[in-house]
Amino acid sequence: MRTLSTAPPHRALVLARGSFGYQLDVDDGVKIINTIAFDAGQFEPTQPTAPTKPPTTSASPSAPDTSFPPPGLILRAGWGADETKRLTAGGQESSPTRFSPVQAITVHHTATSLDDPDPAATVRAIYEQHAVSNDWGDIGYHFLIDRQGAIYEGRFSGTDGVPAHNTNNEVVTGFHTFGFNSGNIGIALLGDFNKEKPPPRMRESLVRLIASLATRHKLDPMGNITYLSPTSGKSTNGPALGGHRDWTSTECPGSNTYAELSTVREQAAQLFR
Numbered sequence: 347m348r349t350l351s352t353a354p355p356h357r358a359l360v361l362a363r364g365s366f367g368y369q370l371d372v373d374d375g376v377k378i379i380n381t382i383a384f385d386a387g388q389f390e391p392t393q394p395t396a397p398t399k400p401p402t403t404s405a406s407p408s409a410p411d412t413s414f415p416p417p418g419l420i421l422r423a424g425w426g427a428d429e430t431k432r433l434t435a436g437g438q439e440s441s442p443t444r445f446s447p448v449q450a451i452t453v454h455h456t457a458t459s460l461d462d463p464d465p466a467a468t469v470r471a472i473y474e475q476h477a478v479s480n481d482w483g484d485i486g487y488h489f490l491i492d493r494q495g496a497i498y499e500g501r502f503s504g505t506d507g508v509p510a511h512n513t514n515n516e517v518v519t520g521f522h523t524f525g526f527n528s529g530n531i532g533i534a535l536l537g538d539f540n541k542e543k544p545p546p547r548m549r550e551s552l553v554r555l556i557a558s559l560a561t562r563h564k565l566d567p568m569g570n571i572t573y574l575s576p577t578s579g580k581s582t583n584g585p586a587l588g589g590h591r592d593w594t595s596t597e598c599p600g601s602n603t604y605a606e607l608s609t610v611r612e613q614a615a616q617l618f619r
């Protein structure tokens with residue numbers, strides 16, 4: 347049984363491995379319910395799977411590894427992204443890639459189970475939900491991190507092998523922080539961090555990924571920015587490295603992740619060069 351948040355957007359991805367049915371228990375007064383069931387296990391990787399183990403040379407203050415892409419990053423082919431899900435029936439990108447200079451990095455959680463025996467299948471399920479059910483054209487996040495610290499490439503950004511970016515070092519526009527998506531890199535932690543704390547390996551990878559992105563974009567993780575929306579022209583003050591709730595009313599990235607962000611900023615800043 348899963349209790350959904352009363353906060354908008356009233357939407358949840360519920361992992362239910364081994365299930366053969368489901369039952370909904372909703373409050374009085376609910377008028378519209380949409381449920382979609384899909385089998386993430388049906389999507390098998392079409393190319394050899396990239397190494398799924400986190401690098402043994404994990405980040406430490408004495409030997410920071412801020413290279414990008416991060417060592418061991420699992421590319422879309424590695425987690426079994428079915429690229430046809432980004433396309434219309436006519437074979438066009440349903441949400442064509444757009445790029446802009448990086449302004450911010452925003453941390454999310456997926457509100458799925460942290461106790462997850464197959465995180466790649468969960469990434470595929472999130473992809474299906476975002477690209478097909480939500481009709482966002484693709485997975486909304488730029489990167490996802492599992493409890494073992496493995497980092498997954500998210501939103502498609504071209505075929506040059508550099509995740510999330512084009513050759514001008516601009517970032518592909520994701521779909522994770524409504525009103526603040528252009529130039530905002532979304533990193534999602536797989537789990538529900540209102541309930542639990544991000545495990546150590548996940549946290550290490552988060553710091554390392556932030557440090558590598560901050561270094562690449564000369565973005566001080568401790569800094570504040572004035573975010574300028576290139577679409578609306580509106581500017582808003584916020585943190586260079588923030589949580590989803592810094593930009594809009596949401597529980598994301600979970601209270602336990604949010605409480606860690608100040609030390610994550612400090613640790614990423616120590617690796618920032």
Ligand SMILES: [Zn+2]
Nearest residue numbers: 454455590598
């Ligand atoms: Zn979020």
